[in-house]
Amino acid sequence: MENFSLILAIVVVTALAFDFTNGFHDTANAMATTISTGALKPKVAVAMSAVLNLVGAFLSVEVANTISKGLVDESGIRPEVIFAALVGAILWNLLTWLVGLPSSSSHALMGGLIGATIASAGMGAVHGDVLVTKVLIPAIAAPLVAGLAALLATRLSYTLGKKADGKASAKGFRAGQIASAGLVSLAHGTNDAQKTMGIITLALVAGGAVAPDSDPPTWVILSAGLAIALGTYLGGWRIIRTMGKGLTDLQPQQGFAAQTSAATVILASSHLGFSLSTTHSVSGAVMGAGLGRKGGVVRWSTATRMFVAWGLTLPAAALVGALAESVCDLGDWGTALVAVFLIGSSAAIWKISRREVIDHTNVNDHDEEPAGVVTTAIAAVTPPPAGTVTEDLTATIPAPAPIAPAEPAAPPAAAV
Numbered sequence: 001m002e003n004f005s006l007i008l009a010i011v012v013v014t015a016l017a018f019d020f021t022n023g024f025h026d027t028a029n030a031m032a033t034t035i036s037t038g039a040l041k042p043k044v045a046v047a048m049s050a051v052l053n054l055v056g057a058f059l060s061v062e063v064a065n066t067i068s069k070g071l072v073d074e075s076g077i078r079p080e081v082i083f084a085a086l087v088g089a090i091l092w093n094l095l096t097w098l099v100g101l102p103s104s105s106s107h108a109l110m111g112g113l114i115g116a117t118i119a120s121a122g123m124g125a126v127h128g129d130v131l132v133t134k135v136l137i138p139a140i141a142a143p144l145v146a147g148l149a150a151l152l153a154t155r156l157s158y159t160l161g162k163k164a165d166g167k168a169s170a171k172g173f174r175a176g177q178i179a180s181a182g183l184v185s186l187a188h189g190t191n192d193a194q195k196t197m198g199i200i201t202l203a204l205v206a207g208g209a210v211a212p213d214s215d216p217p218t219w220v221i222l223s224a225g226l227a228i229a230l231g232t233y234l235g236g237w238r239i240i241r242t243m244g245k246g247l248t249d250l251q252p253q254q255g256f257a258a259q260t261s262a263a264t265v266i267l268a269s270s271h272l273g274f275s276l277s278t279t280h281s282v283s284g285a286v287m288g289a290g291l292g293r294k295g296g297v298v299r300w301s302t303a304t305r306m307f308v309a310w311g312l313t314l315p316a317a318a319l320v321g322a323l324a325e326s327v328c329d330l331g332d333w334g335t336a337l338v339a340v341f342l343i344g345s346s347a348a349i350w351k352i353s354r355r356e357v358i359d360h361t362n363v364n365d366h367d368e369e370p371a372g373v374v375t376t377a378i379a380a381v382t383p384p385p386a387g388t389v390t391e392d393l394t395a396t397i398p399a400p401a402p403i404a405p406a407e408p409a410a411p412p413a414a415a416v
Contacts, residue, residue: 107313
């Protein structure tokens with residue numbers, strides 16, 4: 001640790017700040033459906049998720065090694081480059097949190113790293129094969145696989161529960177949903193906390209504090225786990241609202257199917273070292289579960305905004321990272337200027353968010369958006385779930401208006 005310079009300390013602190021934003025940005029991945037269906041109270045849900053995120057951080061280092069050893073050429077990276085990358089990732093996380101869009105913190109981090117690396121060392125310093133095989137392909141495949149699995153699991157859940165008592169079945173699925181939400185939290189810590197471990201390890205290698213090709217030190221694993229756990233506990237209530245109520249309306253069976261499918265995909269990818277977006281996986285699973293229930297639909301206007309954010313994440317974070325690196329390259333005063341810009345922008349975003357406060361008290365309040373063409377068409381041709389026809393009819397047919405008694409006729413006028 002004799003080479004632990006001031007700039008390296010700044011990079012580590014900034015990386016942990018990113019990890020903190022990753023925690024509250026991605027809390028929705030694990031707990032949005034659990035909160036929206038009422039399986040757990042909001043504060044209990046985020047506390048449980050925080051603990052399991054911390055535990056998950058110690059289970060593997062495969063994804064951390066993908067970030068620190070595979071994505072870019074670590075021999076040509078300076079600590080200032082990593083600082084610039086983190087600036088792009090943090091600002092994208094905060095902007096998408098402000099508007100309540102579940103975008104990928106992982107892709108924000110990798111986009112910032114790619115942009116800053118290109119600005120510093122050129123295109124040749126980015127390993128394109130790793131980018132394609134372990135980042136881009138999983139980004140496309142994960143929501144599709146998780147969505148299809150959740151759709152099939154939802155239909156299977158309703159089929160198996162047809163003859164069961166409605167209340168008992170819902171209670172059982174709520175218990176299963178709590179267990180599956182815990183599994184997603186564990187998977188999130190295993191996958192996402194490692195990305196910060198990888199970026200800190202890359203900074204330590206670049207600053208000469210550890211040897212090249214080193215695994216993350218124990219203190220890095222612990223600090224990254226604590227930072228993401230703290231962010232998770234504070235709760236990203238804006239994104240929880242979108243994920244739990246904005247995409248579709250979920251019942252306990254659907255929540256259980258969505259979370260189990262997403263957790264399976266995330267854990268499998270962590271084992272293989274894929275730097276997967278948990279946001280993509282969970283969002284795909286939620287949409288699949290929404291389509292898996294008869295009468296269930298997805299709010300495609302919300303989904304479309306989310307898809308646009310997904311597509312912009314890598315290039316937007318890369319652009320900010322590249323610009324930040326260009327300023328940092330001017331010297332110490334340039335790095336200080338970028339730090340001031342990051343702090344000021346973060347404070348401004350937080351101040352804007354206070355205009356409409358969303359927290360655990362109103363996270364399940366959601367103003368229904370008008371049904372789009374696709375949603376209306378699907379609802380028109382899909383029969384509602386069994387047992388709800390009578391309720392729907394009685395809810396939509398107005399009661400007859402009372403008939404007022406006839407007024408007595410006026411007496412005839414007297415003849416003149």
